[in-house]
Amino acid sequence: xxxxxxxxxxxxxxxxxxxxxxxxxxxxxxxxxxxxxxxxxxxxxxxxxxxxxxxxxxxxxxxxxxxxxxxxxxxxxxxxxxxxxxxxxxxxxxxxxxxxxxxxxxxxxxxxxxxxxxxxxxxxxxxxxxxxxxxxxxxxxxxxxxxxxxxxxxxxxxxxxxxxxxxxxxxxxxxxxx
Numbered sequence: 001x002x003x004x005x006x007x008x009x010x011x012x013x014x015x016x017x018x019x020x021x022x023x024x025x026x027x028x029x030x031x032x033x034x035x036x037x038x039x040x041x042x043x044x045x046x047x048x049x050x051x052x053x054x055x056x057x058x059x060x061x062x063x064x065x066x067x068x069x070x071x072x073x074x075x076x077x078x079x080x081x082x083x084x085x086x087x088x089x090x091x092x093x094x095x096x097x098x099x100x101x102x103x104x105x106x107x108x109x110x111x112x113x114x115x116x117x118x119x120x121x122x123x124x125x126x127x128x129x130x131x132x133x134x135x136x137x138x139x140x141x142x143x144x145x146x147x148x149x150x151x152x153x154x155x156x157x158x159x160x161x162x163x164x165x166x167x168x169x170x171x172x173x174x175x176x177x178x
Contacts, residue, residue, distance in 0.1 A: 001093060002058055003100050006050040008043050010061070014052070015039050017061040017085065023147065025083050042066075048078070049104055053093050062088040065097040067105045067114070078111040082125075095128050102132060102159065112161045119144065120153035129157045133164035 006014065018039060031038045042050065053063035063084040070077040080101055084094045105111045118125050120139060134157040143154040 001056065001062070001096070002054045003051055003096060004054070006043060006052050006064075010052060011040060011043055013059075013061045014043065014064070017052075017064060020085065021083060022086060025086075030081075049101060049108065051097060051100055051104075053084070053088075053097055055088075061085075063093040063097050065101045067101050067109065067111075069105075069109050069111060076110075076112040078105050078109060078114045080105075080114055080116040082116065090124065094125065095132070098129065098132055106161055114159045114161075116157050118155045118157060120155045126155065126157065129159075132159065134159045 015036065019034075031042070048069050049065075049067040051065050052061045054060065055062050063082070065080065065082045068079045068081070069075065070079075080098065082094055082098055082101070084097070102114060105114055114134075115137070116129055116134065118129065120126075126136075136155055137158040138156040140154040140156065142151040144152040146152070
């Protein structure tokens with residue numbers, strides 16, 4: 001697996017990855033990922049960080065992460081949006097993408113707090129983020145409503161960089177940050 005920044009030449013690969021994204025996972029995108037122009041805009045946007053994980057032969061995107069920094073009074077805060085192809089879950093792809101996003105957010109964007117929204121039922125994702133130093137800060141009851149009308153709770157997990165430095169050192173990330 002290779003992780004690298006998203007590039008303009010990734011348009012077709014990104015579109016294929018997003019089109020294969022299951023309906024339940026589309027909650028991680030606040031954009032309309034069924035719209036081709038929206039997908040193309042993701043490739044050229046300059047705010048924040050965007051990374052992809054490519055399969056072993058480097059031809060197919062198997063994971064995507066985006067860090068979107070806040071503005072104004074929230075300029076020290078960033079939102080992480082992470083999606084991994086179902087066939088590549090539980091193999092470390094999400095963890096490696098999240099780690100890369102976390103480290104580079106601190107190093108390049110100078111963020112001091114990061115948050116991620118996770119559907120409360122997605123226990124493996126919650127465990128993964130907790131291992132990276134995220135803690136539950138809020139639960140928003142019946143916050144998501146899928147196309148079938150099913151209501152779901154949304155969990156807000158936060159990572160406070162200053163409080164988690166020891167945790168970063170334990171993961172070996174302190175050599176990459178700072």
